[in-house]
Amino acid sequence: MKNILSTAIIFLSLNVFGQTKEDSIQFAKISTEILNNGKGYNELRDLTKNIGHRLSGSESYEKAVKWAEQKLRDAGADKVWLQEVMIPVWVRGKESLQIQTSNGKWKNLKMLSLGNSEGTGGKDVSGEIIMVRSIEEYDKLSPDQVKDKIVFFNYPFSQSYVETFRGYSDAAKYRTTAASLTAKKGGKFAIIRSLSSAFDNVPHTGAMRYSDDKKIPAVAIGNTTADELAELLQSQKVTAKLNSNCGMKGEKLSHSVIGEITGKKDKNVIVVGGHLDSWDVGEGAHDDGTGIVQSIEVLRTFKNLGIKNNHTIRVVCFANEENGVKGGVQYGKTAKENNEKHLFAIETDAGGFTPRGISLEMDNEKRKQIQSWANLFLPYGVYDFKNTYSGTDLYPLHDMGVPTAELVPDSQRYFDIHHTEEDTFEKVNRRELLLGASTLTQIIYMVDKNW
Amino acid sequence: MKNILSTAIIFLSLNVFGQTKEDSIQFAKISTEILNNGKGYNELRDLTKNIGHRLSGSESYEKAVKWAEQKLRDAGADKVWLQEVMIPVWVRGKESLQIQTSNGKWKNLKMLSLGNSEGTGGKDVSGEIIMVRSIEEYDKLSPDQVKDKIVFFNYPFSQSYVETFRGYSDAAKYRTTAASLTAKKGGKFAIIRSLSSAFDNVPHTGAMRYSDDKKIPAVAIGNTTADELAELLQSQKVTAKLNSNCGMKGEKLSHSVIGEITGKKDKNVIVVGGHLDSWDVGEGAHDDGTGIVQSIEVLRTFKNLGIKNNHTIRVVCFANEENGVKGGVQYGKTAKENNEKHLFAIETDAGGFTPRGISLEMDNEKRKQIQSWANLFLPYGVYDFKNTYSGTDLYPLHDMGVPTAELVPDSQRYFDIHHTEEDTFEKVNRRELLLGASTLTQIIYMVDKNW
Ligand SMILES: [Zn+2]
Ligand SMILES: [Zn+2]
Numbered sequence: 072m073k074n075i076l077s078t079a080i081i082f083l084s085l086n087v088f089g090q091t092k093e094d095s096i097q098f099a100k101i102s103t104e105i106l107n108n109g110k111g112y113n114e115l116r117d118l119t120k121n122i123g124h125r126l127s128g129s130e131s132y133e134k135a136v137k138w139a140e141q142k143l144r145d146a147g148a149d150k151v152w153l154q155e156v157m158i159p160v161w162v163r164g165k166e167s168l169q170i171q172t173s174n175g176k177w178k179n180l181k182m183l184s185l186g187n188s189e190g191t192g193g194k195d196v197s198g199e200i201i202m203v204r205s206i207e208e209y210d211k212l213s214p215d216q217v218k219d220k221i222v223f224f225n226y227p228f229s230q231s232y233v234e235t236f237r238g239y240s241d242a243a244k245y246r247t248t249a250a251s252l253t254a255k256k257g258g259k260f261a262i263i264r265s266l267s268s269a270f271d272n273v274p275h276t277g278a279m280r281y282s283d284d285k286k287i288p289a290v291a292i293g294n295t296t297a298d299e300l301a302e303l304l305q306s307q308k309v310t311a312k313l314n315s316n317c318g319m320k321g322e323k324l325s326h327s328v329i330g331e332i333t334g335k336k337d338k339n340v341i342v343v344g345g346h347l348d349s350w351d352v353g354e355g356a357h358d359d360g361t362g363i364v365q366s367i368e369v370l371r372t373f374k375n376l377g378i379k380n381n382h383t384i385r386v387v388c389f390a391n392e393e394n395g396v397k398g399g400v401q402y403g404k405t406a407k408e409n410n411e412k413h414l415f416a417i418e419t420d421a422g423g424f425t426p427r428g429i430s431l432e433m434d435n436e437k438r439k440q441i442q443s444w445a446n447l448f449l450p451y452g453v454y455d456f457k458n459t460y461s462g463t464d465l466y467p468l469h470d471m472g473v474p475t476a477e478l479v480p481d482s483q484r485y486f487d488i489h490h491t492e493e494d495t496f497e498k499v500n501r502r503e504l505l506l507g508a509s510t511l512t513q514i515i516y517m518v519d520k521n522w
Numbered sequence: 523m524k525n526i527l528s529t530a531i532i533f534l535s536l537n538v539f540g541q542t543k544e545d546s547i548q549f550a551k552i553s554t555e556i557l558n559n560g561k562g563y564n565e566l567r568d569l570t571k572n573i574g575h576r577l578s579g580s581e582s583y584e585k586a587v588k589w590a591e592q593k594l595r596d597a598g599a600d601k602v603w604l605q606e607v608m609i610p611v612w613v614r615g616k617e618s619l620q621i622q623t624s625n626g627k628w629k630n631l632k633m634l635s636l637g638n639s640e641g642t643g644g645k646d647v648s649g650e651i652i653m654v655r656s657i658e659e660y661d662k663l664s665p666d667q668v669k670d671k672i673v674f675f676n677y678p679f680s681q682s683y684v685e686t687f688r689g690y691s692d693a694a695k696y697r698t699t700a701a702s703l704t705a706k707k708g709g710k711f712a713i714i715r716s717l718s719s720a721f722d723n724v725p726h727t728g729a730m731r732y733s734d735d736k737k738i739p740a741v742a743i744g745n746t747t748a749d750e751l752a753e754l755l756q757s758q759k760v761t762a763k764l765n766s767n768c769g770m771k772g773e774k775l776s777h778s779v780i781g782e783i784t785g786k787k788d789k790n791v792i793v794v795g796g797h798l799d800s801w802d803v804g805e806g807a808h809d810d811g812t813g814i815v816q817s818i819e820v821l822r823t824f825k826n827l828g829i830k831n832n833h834t835i836r837v838v839c840f841a842n843e844e845n846g847v848k849g850g851v852q853y854g855k856t857a858k859e860n861n862e863k864h865l866f867a868i869e870t871d872a873g874g875f876t877p878r879g880i881s882l883e884m885d886n887e888k889r890k891q892i893q894s895w896a897n898l899f900l901p902y903g904v905y906d907f908k909n910t911y912s913g914t915d916l917y918p919l920h921d922m923g924v925p926t927a928e929l930v931p932d933s934q935r936y937f938d939i940h941h942t943e944e945d946t947f948e949k950v951n952r953r954e955l956l957l958g959a960s961t962l963t964q965i966i967y968m969v970d971k972n973w
Contacts, residue, residue, distance in 0.1 A: 106681045230557045233902050233957070268953060425876075425932050427903065451684050452878065452932075454905045481876050481903075481932060483953040502719060502934045506684070 094520075097378070098447055098513050104372055105509045111364035112501040114142055115423075118364070119354035119496040126351040127391040128160030128323050135347050136326050139363065139388045143330030146367050147374035148386070150333070153326035156401040158391040160323050161187050163351055164316030168262075168290055170200070171310040172303055180300075181272055182290045185246060185263070185279040186350060186394050186490075189286040190315030196288070197221075197312035198259045202304050206244070209252060217256035221311045224249045224263045225301055228294075228486065235268050235482040236421070239489075242266045250289035251282040260288040260313055264297040269487035272296055276350050277490045278394050288313055327398040331385040332373055334519075339382040340406075341519055342416035343369050343511055346392030346464060353494035357485060360496075361423025361504055363388050365478075368508035369515055380519045382414055389464040392420070396463055403467025415518045416469075417476040418462020419511060422489075423504040424480035428455025429514055433474030444517055453510050455479055476514070480507055545971075548829070549898055549964050555823055556960045562815035563952040565593055566874075569815070570805035570947040577802040578842040579611030579774050586798050587777050590814065590839045594781030597818050598825035599837070601784070604777035607852040609842040611774050612638050614802055615767030619713075619741055621651070622761040623754055631751075632723055633741045636697060636714070636730040637801060637845050637941075640737040641766030647739070648672075648763035649710045653755050657695070660703060668707035672762045675700045675714045676752050679745075679937065686719050686933040687872070690940075693717045701740035702733040711739040711764055715748040720938035723747055727801050728941045729845050739764055778849040782836040783824055785970075790833040791857075792970055793867035794820050794962055797843030797915060804945035808936060811947075812874025812955055814839050816929075819959035820966055831970045833865055840915040843871070847914055854918025866969045867920075868927040869913020870962060873940075874955040875931035879906025880965055884925030895968055904961050906930055927965070931958055 105111075118138060125132040136153065143151045168182040184190060201216070202223040203209040209222065224245050229238040249261035265275035272293035279289050290313065292300070303309050328347060331340075345362020349355020366386045373380055390398030406413060417429070429448075431438045442456045461475035469475040480503075488494045556562075569589060576583040587604065594602045619633040635641060652667070653674040654660040660673065677696045680689040700712035716726035723744035730740050741764065743751070754760050779798060782791075796813020800806020817837045824831055841849030857864060868880070880899075882889045893907045912926035920926040931954075939945040 102684065103682045106684075230953070231554045233553065233557075235953070270952070425934050452906075455903075483876050483957065484951050487951070500935050500938070501721070502681070502686070506934070 094447055094517065097516060098451070100376055101372060101512045101516065102451060102509045104376055105368060105505045105512065106502065108375070109368055109505040109508060110371065111368040111508055112499070112504055114364045114367065115356065115360050115499060115504065116496055118360050119356050124349050124351050124353055124355050125347065126161070127158040127325065127348045127394060129351065132325065132348055136328055139328040139347055142367050143328065143370065143386060146330070146371035148330030148332060148370055151330040154329055154401060154405060156325055156327055156390045156397050157322050158325045158397045159395045160320045161394055162317060162320050164190065166190065166315035166317065169312045170300065171312070173307045177312070180292055180296050181274055182292050183274040183276040183352065184315050184317045185289045185291060186276050187319065188250060188279050188289045188317060189319070190288050190317040191313055193314065193316050195312050195314050196259055197310055200262070200304060200309045200311050202301060206252065212256065214256040217253065217258045220258050222249070222253040222258045222261050223300065224261060225297055226264060228266055228268055230268070235486045238268060239266055239486050246277050246291070247280050248282070250279055250287050254283050254285040254287045258287070260290070262311065263289065263291050265291045265293055267294055267486060270294055273491045273493055275490045276352060288315060325390055327390040327402060328388040329385060330370060331383050332370060332380060334382040335379050336381040339412045339414050341382050341384050341414050341515055342387055342468070343384070343515055344387035344389055344464065345419050346398065347388040348391050348393050350393055350490045352490070353492045354496055356494050356496045356499050357422040358489055358494055359392070359420045361499060361507070362419035365419050365423065365504065365508040365511055368505070369512045372512045378516065382519055384515060384519065392464050399464030400467050402464070403471060406468065407471060413468055413473040414522050415474050415476070416465045417478065417511060417514065418465050419478040419507060420462050421478065421482065422480050422485040423499050423507055424482070424484060425503045426453050426478060426480050426507045426510040428453055428458065428479040429510070430458035430460050430477045430479050431456060432459055432461040432469060432476065437474050448510070448513065451506065451510060451513070478507055478511060545898055545968065548967060549902070551827055552823060552963045552967065553902060553960045555827055556819060556956045556963065557953065559826070560819055560956040560959060561822065562819040562959055563955055565815045565818065566807065566811050566950060566955065567947055569811050570807050575800050575802050575804055575806050576798065577612070578609040578776065578799045578845060580802065583776065583799055587779055590779040590798055593818050594779065594821065594837060597781070597822035599781030599783060599821055602781040605780055605852060605856060607776055607778055607841045607848050608773050609776045609848045610846045611771045612845055613768060613771050615641065617641065617766035617768065620763045621751070622763070624758040628763070631743055631747050632725055633743050634725040634727040634803065635766050635768045636740045636742060637727050638770065639701060639730050639740045639768060640770070641739055641768040642764055644765065644767050646763050646765050647710055648761055651713070651755065651760045651762050653752060657703065663707065665707040668704065668709045671709050673700070673704040673709045673712050674751065675712060676748055677715060679717055679719055681719070686937045689719060690717055690937050697728050697742070698731050699733070701730055701738050705734050705736040705738045709738070711741070713762065714740065714742050716742045716744055718745055718937060721745055724942045724944055726941045727803060739766060776841055778841040778853060779839040780836060781821060782834050783821060783831060785833040786830050787832040790863045790865050792833050792835050792865050792966055793838055793919070794835070794966055795838035795840055795915065796870050797849065798839040799842050799844050801844055801941045803941070804943045805947055807945050807947045807950050808873040809940055809945055810843070810871045812950060812958070813870035816870050816874065816955065816959040816962055819956070820963045823963045829967065833970055835966060835970065843915050850915030851918050853915070854922060857919065858922060864919055864924040865973050866925050866927070867916045868929065868962065868965065869916050870929040870958060871913050872929065872933065873931050873936040874950050874958055875933070875935060876954045877904050877929060877931050877958045877961040879904055879909065879930035880961070881909035881911050881928045881930050882907060883910055883912040883920055883927065888925050899961070899964065902957065902961060902964070929958055929962060
């Protein structure tokens with residue numbers, strides 16, 4: 072690969088909706104500063120290797136709170152504080168899933184209990200496995216067919232969508248509802264095929280919900296294990312035995328971490344954030360360590376480049392996105408109580424991969440204005456402003472009328488590792504991570520200047 | 523990350539330059555077929571794990587020739603053949619680089635001799651290291667200052683460019699010219715900082731050229747080693763000792779591998795290809811195993827979907843891109859001799875990462891026509907048609923007036939691993955690889971239909 076002709080990345084002077092040559096120069100400064108001097112990658116190494124995964128309620132989450140507080144100070148925040156949040160405490164404990172086939176031997180399956188689920192209380196629970204390919208197929212079974220059985224929901228993650236989030240959204244209901252669907256017809260517990268785009272044996276956890284008083288266990292197995300189990304079930308009766316200790320252990324007072332640089336013009340707030348918690352496996356690197364260090368990088372870059380922000384730019388490291396969204400809810404509530412005016416809020420919670428766009432959930436006029444800035448972003452590979460969702464933690468703000476958004480990184484690798492032991496620092500590329508931070512800084516620069 | 527709203531990926535009927543609703547349906551079929559049934563990822567595992575790296579002239583390259591021939595037959599090619607090419611034989615052999623500091627101890631440095639360079643013939647060659655930061659700095663040195671010295675060209679890969687190819691192009695002259703520059707002033711050998719975007723200790727090889735009769739050695743060291751050496755040189759005299767056995771061992775008859783599906787309308791040719799050879803370290807996965815399996819996937823997809831091509835679609839697995847481009851040159855020569863009319867040729871040799879665009883090296887009218895198809899590609903994340911270079915192997919065709927092109931994948935990770943022991947199958951993501959094959963199939967479908 073040679074002979075690359077250079078193309079100028081600075082555009083000629085334009086002046087549509089406030090987009091000027093000055094802006095394109097500022098965009099270049101932001102990108103160059105972050106690609107050369109960004110600290111996010113080293114900070115992520117520190118977070119993932121020295122603290123590791125950090126589920127709400129765990130000791131490591133409390134360490135992460137102190138860590139984020141310090142990093143925000145180091146980045147140059149004018150003000151850093153902790154926001155109190157009551158968060159649920161879910162604990163995994165020891166767990167094992169075994170199957171017995173016609174030869175009588177028991178075999179261990181690699182598995183993870185789903186987050187928020189109740190386990191077997193340390194006792195063996197066993198029964199015959201029945202497999203369905205979809206909820207539609209399950210709906211056709213009578214309670215007699217399900218009673219005392221283990222239901223294996225073998226619904227595959229669709230490879231057909233170009234954006235993997237669509238495959239994830241399509242399959243997500245299996246994770247959230249499998250337990251209660253199974254309980255309703257008298258089954259003993261549910262097994263699901265992981266919500267995974269990879270063809271490997273890695274189980275993916277993630278939040279489930281009980282819609283029923285009967286709280287039975289639900290576990291996930293990896294894709295190759297699911298294929299092997301499906302194959303076995305074609306020719307024989309298979310018994311499963313689960314022993315697990317997971318469950319909700321009440322609530323606990325904890326914190327989201329917030330830092331800001333004060334606006335020179337007013338106290339209106341622009342938020343950039345991610346979630347500080349993670350699931351209790353792997354290192355929570357792409358989900359959402361990358362979002363945390365990118366958000367801190369935004370603040371640091373404003374400081375380092377001496378950009379004087381009109382409005383207050385606030386970094387929020389939300390507590391408890393994964394299994395409760397209590398941090399996001401509390402943030403919205405507090406903003407309302409304090410009568411804070413939020414101009415814009417953006418979350419980064421889709422992995423630290425090369426940025427491709429910004430998803431905009433706001434009225435048409437504001438969306439069109441941001442879309443009119445697209446030419447400024449194009450030299451940075453950011454071209455996609457068509458999506459209309461925003462970060463989970465921002466829904467309370469959105470419901471209060473705040474324009475909300477989410478960074479859209481390349482999605483191909485995210486659901487290979489999402490909520491697994493494989494979500495580690497090694498899966499993060501330094502330049503990809505920093506380019507995401509650059510995009511966030513650029514959009515906040517434009518919003519701060521023009522709104 | 524939840525609440526994704528779906529957006530339709532099938533566009534409404536348009537009819538600009540032959541872009542129709544039928545085309546958008548065909549694009550979706552191609553993408554869905556490849557994402558679900560593509561064999562390229564498994565084929566790449568086979569190539570990289572069972573054959574491995576495959577430098578021109580090596581036994582493993584000859585194995586790769588047989589492998590590619592078989593894969594093209596398996597994919598359904600109407601015709602498969604080998605094209606004779608005389609290729610250079612460069613062999614590495616044993617090599618070591620040591621440094622001695624003021625404490626008198628020798629220390630081994632991780633290194634790779636540059637491709638095509640001559641070694642020390644198995645003898646120790648040593649001398650004092652002098653460091654320059656750039657060629658400009660080197661040019662100011664007198665022959666007296668360089669005579670009998672080892673010149674360390676410590677020019678860093680620029681992190682500032684968004685597209686890493688620009689950083690690579692910027693630094694490439696250090697690899698190609700360091701030896702001859704050093705020889706000209708009487709130096710003993712040259713050390714360069716690797717052309718690497720990563721902050722690690724991995725040396726990158728790659729082709730160098732002698733512009734002088736005095737063929738002295740040239741070696742690359744990794745970035746962290748380069749930093750450590752630079753630090754040492756600030757405070758003390760450092761002696762380097764090189765012992766290496768690499769060198770050119772003449773020429774050899776070998777082959778490019780070609781397969782095609784015959785056009786129903788005429789014998790005009792459309793080429794898609796990559797290079798079958800690789801450097802002699804790592805597995806040549808992204809460079810350019812991915813290009814080879816993507817090109818074969820194009821042919822298979824035309825067959826599997828039953829698309830009847832007007833023109834002949836030809837997959838070319840070029841020999842010897844890395845250290846001679848003899849395969850590309852021979853292909854152009856043979857095409858001329860046979861009076862073959864080539865309508866279009868595209869190479870994929872920038873890694874198997876998520877596709878972002880197609881670079882177009884052709885007259886304005888043809889470029890504009892392809893750019894008018896951009897809306898068809900956008901739902902697949904392919905938006906960038908602004909670049910104007912094409913694959914190295916295609917220059918002979920381009921010089922004959924053929925419109926040439928290159929797939930443009932995301933570039934962030936490529937130069938972390940390019941030409942290193944780290945360019946392995948594990949660095950390739952299945953979906954990213956297959957999306958690239960899909961983009962190639964889509965552009966060839968459009969060109970075949972409209973040209
Ligand atoms: Zn998340
Ligand atoms: Zn290559």
